[in-house]
Amino acid sequence: MAQRFLASGELQRPLVTLVQGRPGPGRQQRRGVRASFRRLLCILRNSGYRGRACVETKVRVVRAGPTHATKSTVNEERKGTRAWTVRFLLRIGFLRGAVTASLAHFGDGETSFCIIAASMRTDWTRQEISAVYHQSFVDLLFRAQNVHREFHPAGKVQICRLLSIKTGGCPEDCAYCPQSAHYRTGVERQQLMDKDEILAYASKGKAEGATRFCMGAAWRQAPEGSEFESVLDSVRAVAGLGIEVCCTLGMLTETQALRLKEAGLTAYNHNLDTSPEFYGQIISTRFYQERLDTIAAVRKAGITVCCGGILGMGESDDDRVGLLHQLATLNPHPESVPVNMLVRAEGTPLARANELDPLIMVRTIATARILMPRSMVRLAAGRAQMTREAVLLCFLAGANSIFYGEKLLTTPNPAPDQDSELLRELGLKPMPQAAHAH
Secondary structure (H helix, E strand, C coil), rough: EEEEEECCCCCCCCEEEEEEECCCCHHHHHHHHHHHHHHHHHHHHHCCCCCCCCCECCCCEEEEEEEEECCCCCCEEEEEEEEEEEEEEEEECCEEECCCCCCCCCCCCHHHHHHHHCCCCCCHHHHHHHHCCCHHHHHHHHHHHHHHHHHCCCEEEEEEEEEECCCCCCCCCCCCCEECCCCCCCCCCCCCCCCCHHHHHHHHHHCCCEEEEEEEEEECCCCCCCHHHHHHHHHHHHHHHCCCCECCCEEHHHHHHHHHHHHHCCEEEECCCCCCCHHHHCCCCCHHHHHHHHHHHHCCCEEEEEEEECCEEEHHHHHHHHHHHHHHHCCCCEEEEEEEEECCCCCCCCCCCCCCCHHHHHHHHHHHHHCCCCCCCEEECCCCHCCHHHHHHHHHCCEEEEEEEEEEEEEEEEHHHHHHHHHHHCCCCCCCCCCCCC
């Protein structure tokens, strides 16, 4: 008889599987222990943690003798029993790490295994990621959907709102961005919005079902002084609505990140955009390492990280694998991973870029879901130019978050009523509350 206790994707918390059996004394007892251990592995194999290698283990009994045995599943101690501590390495699909398990034989003949610690894998190699990305499309979607259902509620999508609170005039030369001062795109420079105006948009978003409100400002580096103080006031006001608050303000210092955290900021968006190798063909005014430094400052301040990239800028499959490698080796993984399809803006260097095959978008989302199981994978910019069948495949691949609203910063997005109708037709429902407890 076996019972499963899987702690809802929280692998930093206990992932518990209890196996019960009745081993005999002495050598037979040890055989019973090994048999029960094999049964544990069978349960894990059947619980969605599988890949080609499925399960690899190394087992060694490191302690034996009369002791106080703790049954971790109920946090209960029993005295005068005989216990063994078994250490083993576990590799099951996307999960890899040193996991400690306790095995106890109690006086009533019960044998219990309890995995008491585990962690997300952050040591992926490019070769491994490439193998995931390039596998059969049907197999990739099947695997991604299994992972998604293990870690997230099926049929639920987080609704987010994005507002440009300071538009245009950015000194960066990002080849995709209509807000860059380097290009003539028709986007007019606008001053920073005031707190009350921002709060009105946030309240409207919450009324429409949004559980996260994101504020974007076209700065290279978040400024000091009155403008930053105004942003802090807006963060406090939006946080008071009881929803997640996210900002993207360009590069941050550690002090600025700490002040945003104190104001109530939930998350900070700072995308890597693409692979380190392709990055120089898209941006020349900021180094890749500067992006990583900002992410580190955000993480150090205790703010969750929103970090993803853009597809369709002329990058290769190797570049997409490189971007995924950068994201999946951040420790910990970004809590949110936005995947954007390039929206070709007139006046930018990428205005005539080749149209992206939507299946590349789906393949990238599926790979991200497998590599970063607990992250919210956000289907971000570009949905307005995708068919609803392509959007459906993105949801099947593990996307579980979208932006509501007719416009994302300066680019078009489906209207809220269109999205509501689409979710209804697909049988998807907005998440009633924040996806993660931050």
